[in-house]
Amino acid sequence: MTELVQLCGGQVTCNFQAMNRGQVQVTVRVPLYVTLISASTGGHQSWTSVEHQTEIEFSSSYASVLLCQRGVAETKLALAVQPHMTRIRTDPNNGRLVIEFQTETRFARRYLEGGSRLLSPPHHHFVAGQWLGLDLELMWSQIYPTGATFQKWRAVSNYTLQDYTGNYKLVLAPCPASSDSQQPANKFGRPMNNKKEDCQAADPFNVTLPIHYQQPFRPEPVHYSLETTFQLTNDVRAPLRKPRSIDDIKDAEFEGSFHNGERVYGRVLWHPSNELLPGYRLSIEKLYLCAGRDSYVLLFEPNAERPQFGCLENSQRLKYRLLLLDREDPYGSDKDVQGLSLDAKFASQVDQLRTGMAHLPSMDGFVFSVDPLFQLEPGIRWFLQYN
Incomplete structure (x- = not known):
């Protein structure tokens, strides 16, 4: 009754009026508005509306003798x-x-x-x-x-x-x-x-x-792993070549170094031996760039006696740890180093890469600039890690 008055604009018309058998009644009238909207059937398209107003009456009673x-x-x-x-x-x-x-x-x-x-x-x-x-x-x-x-x-x-x-x-x-x-x-x-x-x-x-509740039948989960390959290059055309064999993957390997003014083009792809159907698609969710202190070499060994997670987990052994890309939270990634933009993008955000990878569901890629990294002290060994 309180909500009918406060929220619906109702009015109390009969408040705590004593009735027979020791009961008390309260009655509230609530306005009801109805609008009928219809489209005209004439040559000129228009809308017409008819508004109605009426009232609904609610009554409630309780036994006052229960209160002492x-x-x-x-x-x-x-x-x-x-x-x-x-x-x-x-x-x-x-x-x-x-x-x-x-x-x-x-x-x-x-x-x-x-x-x-x-x-x-x-x-x-x-x-x-x-x-x-x-x-x-x-x-x-x-x-x-x-x-x-x-x-x-x-x-x-x-x-x-x-x-x-x-x-x-x-x-x-x-x-x-x-x-x-x-x-x-x-x-x-x-x-x-x-x-x-x-x-x-x-x-x-x-x-x-x-x-009445029964747990839905849940089959035992099937665990499987897929072999992937991670490749880097300074050539925008290299990530667009579809590998059909192991030799094609080896031919696409880049063994050089990156120089100031260049861009890093990376791709992650399933190994051709997986033989996955076109209904599956590979997608990079996050991309990290990090460097260890005192030439520390990062490893990813989550099942070791002393687990190591590379760039995924922040630790005192890391000197730099940058989140270049985050598909779920684009605004939470690191955009620059010392004021210089890394200009990191997923392949789907670059016209040339998006067009070439559209028909390659077994592959995803990225690109970023190395210029900001040359503004830091020399001799740093950088690591890239994705998930």
């Missing part, structure tokens, strides 16, 4: 509210059931987190030699001006099943407010101090939550 000097007298009648289920899912990492729901009290104060719990169906209680349960956590509370409380909850199972279907029992412990223990709350409904709120907990309130 010390909060709620008839707890079970006052708490007869079905929790609203917002989300049911399984954790993708471990397959455990996650239930999220909301409650809203019809009385002053809230449900206690400590005394509330969610019980699994009887046929789930004891499986594979262990007791099964759910951990219930209160995620959020908000107190309305009337004293009623809106709460969000989350329950996570401590087990994994293929079929979670069953009737779950939600036990809620109400904490009605007494007239002499009112505690101020902030706009988010959290108490303003950390002291435990005085509460004479009422009898627990049980609600049945019927849940």
